[in-house]
Amino acid sequence: MAQISFGPKIGYTTGKLSTDKSDITTSMKSSFLFGAFLRLGGKVYLQPEVNWYTAGGVFKKPTIGSFSPLEDEVNLKSIQIPLYLGYKLLDLKLVQVRAQAGPTASIITNKKINPLLVGQTTTMIKDTDIKDVLWGLQFGAGVDVLMFTLDVQYMFGLNKLIGDIAVDGTTVKFDSRQQGFMVSLGWKIF
Numbered sequence: 687m688a689q690i691s692f693g694p695k696i697g698y699t700t701g702k703l704s705t706d707k708s709d710i711t712t713s714m715k716s717s718f719l720f721g722a723f724l725r726l727g728g729k730v731y732l733q734p735e736v737n738w739y740t741a742g743g744v745f746k747k748p749t750i751g752s753f754s755p756l757e758d759e760v761n762l763k764s765i766q767i768p769l770y771l772g773y774k775l776l777d778l779k780l781v782q783v784r785a786q787a788g789p790t791a792s793i794i795t796n797k798k799i800n801p802l803l804v805g806q807t808t809t810m811i812k813d814t815d816i817k818d819v820l821w822g823l824q825f826g827a828g829v830d831v832l833m834f835t836l837d838v839q840y841m842f843g844l845n846k847l848i849g850d851i852a853v854d855g856t857t858v859k860f861d862s863r864q865q866g867f868m869v870s871l872g873w874k875i876f
Contacts, residue, residue: 691725691874695835701741701866715742721766723835723872729777733770733786740764741792741864744802747810756810757803763796768824780832787825790841792864794818815851820864835872841865 700716721737742761772786797813826839843863850857 689725689728689731691876692723693833693835693873693875694720694722695735695737695870695872696720697737697739697837697868697870699739699741699866699868701841701864702743715740715744715761717741719766719868719870725772725874727772729774731772731774731784733772733788735766735768735770737766737768738764739766741866745810755803756806756808757801758809758811759800759802760811760816761796761798761800762794762816764792764794764820766790766792770824772828782830784828784830785826786828786837786839787823790822790824792820792822794820811848811851815848817845817847817849820847821845822864824868826868830874833874835870835874837868837870837872839868839870841868 697719698716699719717740719737719739721735723733723735725731725733740761740763745758745760747756768788768790770786770788772784774782774784776783794816797816799809799811799813801807801809821844822841823844824839824841826837828835828837842865846862847864848862
């Protein structure tokens with residue numbers, strides 16, 4: 687028999703914008719998320735969500751040759767729409783243990799890049815270098831106790847957030863992708 691659950695959720699994310707350049711380093715950024723979920727099904731279920739969260743990181747490029755050192759802070763506000771296919775591994779009356787995975791789309795609603803070094807007037811990354819929609823995959827596990835849900839998930843980007851950019855007149859292949867962990871707590875209203 688099909689079951690329907692719906693409710694709000696809040697959570698904590700820690701993410702990194704990776705790059706394949708060995709001379710450009712990035713740091714992790716942590717933030718909060720809030721949104722809502724809908725769970726449809728029984729032992730096998732479908733769970734679409736809509737979440738709002740921030741992501742980003744700090745990109746650092748040391749002095750190399752004629753390039754000046756740069757340090758940019760990238761802040762992104764996003765609406766994330768994951769669609770999970772899940773399976774209840776343990777289904778007791780008051781406790782359920784679940785595994786789930788699925789695709790996700792992140793729509794970037796706000797991009798902000800700040801130079802961090804004293805005297806730095808330009809940024810290595812421009813807001814036009816950042817894609818507007820990111821595609822990714824998420825997988826993880828969850829536990830339901832009474833009307834509360836707790837989920838832990840890993841997410842990784844399928845497309846590049848930042849591709850090739852121009853730094854000091856030279857094209858740099860950035861190949862930056864989003865990756866990170868999410869922990870969320872939800873409340874099943876019904």
